[in-house]
Amino acid sequence: MAEPARGRIAWFQEYGVYAAVGVLLLFNAAFTPHFLALDNFRTQLVQVAPIVIVALGMALVIGTEGIDLSVGSVMALSASVIALYLGYGAAPAILMAVLAGALVGAANGALVAFVGVQPIVATLALLVGVRGLANVLLPQLKEFVNPTLVAIGSDSVAGIPIVVLAAVALTAAVAFVVRRTTFGRQLVAVGGNRAASRLSGLPVRRILLTVYVISGALAAVAGVLATSRLQASDPTSLGLFMELSAITAVVVGGTPLSGGRVRVLGTVMGAVLMQLLQATLIKHNLPQSWTQMAQAVIILAAVYAARERR
Amino acid sequence: MPGRDAPGSGAGTAGRTAGPVLEARDAVKVFPGVTALDGVSFSLDQGEVHALVGENGAGKSTLIKVLTGVYRLDGGEVRYRGERAEFGSPLEAQRAGIATIYQEVNLVPQMSVARNLLLGREPRGRLGLIDFAAMRERATAVLREYGIDVDVRRPLGSLGLGVQQMVALARAIQADARVVIMDEPTSSLEPREVETLFAVIAGLKARGTAIVYVSHRLEELYRICDRVTVLRDGRAVHTGPLAGLDRLRLISLMLGRAVSEVRAEGLTKFAGHHDSAGEPVLRAEGLARRNLLRGVSLAVRPGEIVGLGGLLGSGRSETAKAIAGALPLDEGRVSVNGRAVPGGSVPAAIEAGVVLLPEDRKAEGIVPTLSVRDNIALAALPRLSRAGIVSEAEVDRVVAAFVDRLRIKAAGPHQPAGELSGGNQQKVLLARWLAMNPKVLLLDEPTRGIDVGAKAEVQALIDELAGDGLAVVLISSDLEELVEGSDRVVVLREGAVAGELHDDITEDGIMAVIAGGGHG
Known part of the structure; x- marks a missing residue:
């Protein structure tokens, strides 16, 4: 392959997602009325926040050469658990919801790390089962008026919605884990070469288990935020297809599905890009089907760039 | 076994009535950076068992893949039954009558034994539907011939590896193969199953089927093979009858060392002997693992380089892996400075100061x-x-x-x-x-596949580390490296220690132990 082409593709993989976000912003600034209004930005960010949070966990899992399909169902479970425990107050309810998510993650992780089930199969089983569990715990939509929870969903601090602040804080935390901690380094090593990691004495199973627990807990947090914004627990439809949005964000953000690399900011930008694309097409009165096809093009472009890298 | 060929002949098979059934002529296969086959000629006659031997990277598997249509040739040709053959895929080769039985059984483990055995040739009843009763009956009868008595309705994957291999073999033969290629067929078999396999091979031979037999177990080769072709570095360095070929000579051909060759001066960068005094830092006793190790014991003192010799598959890498905790043991114990190291745990071994440089740098390093x-x-x-x-x-x-x-x-x-x-x-x-x-450094083929300059540097480094008091175990297929680098060489054969060389370490000496000679 010619060097310049290779250089261009490497650049595209590294910065393509930032460039695409920039281009979309410029386009909208020029051609979309009221796009630059603060309200619009706020809406976009509030909508993308749960996806970002789920995608952060997904990026870690994918970094270990795995995948977590159960995240959407974990969001639903978290909605159900909140409804069950809201009588004890908002804080215990949220705590229980996150704990439930972590437990689902532990089940995923145990299947993958100790039983040796393929990640896609293990988490597919929990995708189905946990959705069912969520519906058993809470058979139908249930509204609530808990002021704390409602505030989490709709209040702002210094003009920034709490939901968005939560996403920013979690992004910073995950970025710190990946870049600065022993665990973060070991995680990408396991994804890059599991046999080598094992022979280097890394606690491979414990690392895998932990990664899935984190992914489950983050999905549960996303479930809490989405539920508090809805002001209702909706175990039937909350988080449907969330696993696909999260995987898309991770892939578009430049994290290869083959593991060994995690791009935290890229993942956030991947989620933002898909959100902006949807918003742009909606504002120009193009039907939903156009959005889906445009998203497909972006996913293919991202996967192509990742393929060229090896 | 009758000698089928004049002794000392090359690859030529002229003068036979039928001519070779399968043949490669000047086969060349190039991969990026490596010439895997460099003009190899190989011929296989009807009704013969032809051994194909060589160390890692000699080109055996490439040759098999060329013969069976997995790879396309970059030069030369493959001839089958007297005609130029160009198999586009393994399936085409199979249809033409060349069956291959790989080390790993490539059947469908989830399907029943009977279906696997008769896949694609199921007896059909009315409406073209599979007649399951007839299929079971036929499968049971076929397997009985091979001394296997199992419920043919069971999924193949639920049976032992040996039985699976026999089913694969039976399947190949049922398909009326003219040529059967067996790649290390006995590596996962029990002794009793090996006997059954040999009986089957004898039967095939009597029917005129030609067999290519790849194995590292010399005893087996001498028992069942008529001729042997030795590959080394992508070339066929010898073809001829096995009977009468000295074992030592065969090994020297495989390793590329003249039997009597004694070098006045080495080419490696090892300085030589180290002062290795005191108690051993590493002690491994009676390491045993089913099918792999049969009671290997080893002791290494600080500052000592102990070489592990032996052919491929003799248990060298397995011994290193077992000591490093990467291979679970059925029996045996490892201790460092007198303190027992829990088996089967890499972190425990590392904690004790035992580390392993793995053989496969890319896959495991x-x-x-x-x-x-x-x-x-x-x-x-x-x-x-x-x-x-x-x-x-x-x-x-x-x-x-x-x-x-x-x-x-x-x-x-x-x-x-x-x-x-x-x-x-x-x-x-x-x-x-x-x-x-670390206290103990286990090096599995530390200089394989690296260029000459780096090789010398790595060798000098190993020397230096031993000089600093590290205990080193050195595994190498490069005899020269083993002879010059080691203070002592322990030779393994079929998962057990076959002998040890102390003061006078020579390539001849190592080869003699490998061949089963003295130095016991």
Whole structure:
């Protein structure tokens, strides 16, 4: 392959997602009325926040050469658990919801790390089962008026919605884990070469288990935020297809599905890009089907760039 | 066994009535950077069992894949039954009558034994539907012939590996194969199953089927093979009848060393003997693992380099892996400085100071996506961290020290390790382990596949490390390296210690032990 082409593709993989976000912003600034209004930005960010949070966990899992399909169902479970425990107050309810998510993650992780089930199969089983569990715990939509929870969903601090602040804080935390901690380094090593990691004495199973627990807990947090914004627990439809949005964000953000690399900011930008694309097409009165096809093009472009890298 | 060919002949098979059934003429196969087959000629006659031998990388599997349509030739030709053959795929070769039985059984483990056996040739009843009763009956009858009595309705995967292999063999023969290629068929078989296999081979031979038999077990070759072709570095270095071929001579052909060759001066960078006094730091006693190791014992003193010799499959790598905790043991114990190391745990072995440089650098050593820096720090990370947070300054210090000491050539510490040359990758792995301050260094083929310059550097380094008091176990297929690098050589054969050479270590001596001669 010619060097310049290779250089261009490497650049595209590294910065393509930032460039695409920039281009979309410029386009909208020029051609979309009221796009630059603060309200619009706020809406976009509030909508993308749960996806970002789920995608952060997904990026870690994918970094270990795995995948977590159960995240959407974990969001639903978290909605159900909140409804069950809201009588004890908002804080215990949220705590229980996150704990439930972590437990689902532990089940995923145990299947993958100790039983040796393929990640896609293990988490597919929990995708189905946990959705069912969520519906058993809470058979139908249930509204609530808990002021704390409602505030989490709709209040702002210094003009920034709490939901968005939560996403920013979690992004910073995950970025710190990946870049600065022993665990973060070991995680990408396991994804890059599991046999080598094992022979280097890394606690491979414990690392895998932990990664899935984190992914489950983050999905549960996303479930809490989405539920508090809805002001209702909706175990039937909350988080449907969330696993696909999260995987898309991770892939578009430049994290290869083959593991060994995690791009935290890229993942956030991947989620933002898909959100902006949807918003742009909606504002120009193009039907939903156009959005889906445009998203497909972006996913293919991202996967192509990742393929060229090896 | 009757000698089928005039002794001392080359690859030629002229003068036979039928001519060879399968033949490769001047076969050339080139992969990026490697010439796997460099003009190999090979011929297989009807009704003969032809041994194909050679060390790792000699070109055996490439030749098999060329013969069976997995690879296309870059030069030369394959002839089958007197005509030029161009098999586009393994399936085409199979249809033409060339059956291959690989080390790993390539059948469908979830399907029943009967279906596997008769796949594609199921007896049909009315409406073209499979007649299951007839299928079961036929399968049971066929397997009885091979001395296998199993419920043919059971999924194949639920049976032992030996039985699976026999089913694969039976299937191949049922398909009226004219040529059967067996790649290490006995590696997972019990002795009783091996006997059954040999009986089957004798039966096939009587029917005129030609067999290519790949194995490292010399006893087996001498028992059942008529002729042998020895491959080395992509060339056929010898073809001829096996009866009358001296065992030592066969081994010397495989390893590329003249039997009587005695070198006045070595070519490796090892300085020679070390003062190895005192108690052994590493003691391994009675290491046993089903089908792999049969009671290997080993002791290494500080500052001593102990070579592990033996042919491929003799248990060298397995011994190293067992000591490093990477291979679970059925029996045996490992101790370091008199303290027992819990078996089957890599972290426990590392904690005790035992580290392994694995044979397969790419698959088991380097993490290609990580930088040189992160690869070096990988094992030592917990020591270079505080409260789970990596101390970048500590990592930089360690990495800089080893990049300097081992002269690792990289664009910088942040270059992905996957982009480095083989020699530099090997140095990165050595650095990874030296950063752990080990007591025992297990080196499995440390210089294989790296260029001459790096090889000399790695050898000099091993020497230096032993000089610093490390106990080193050196595994190498390169006899010269073994002879010149080791203070002592322990030779393994079929998973057990076959002999040991102390003071007078020569290539001849090692080969003699491998062949089963003296030095016991």
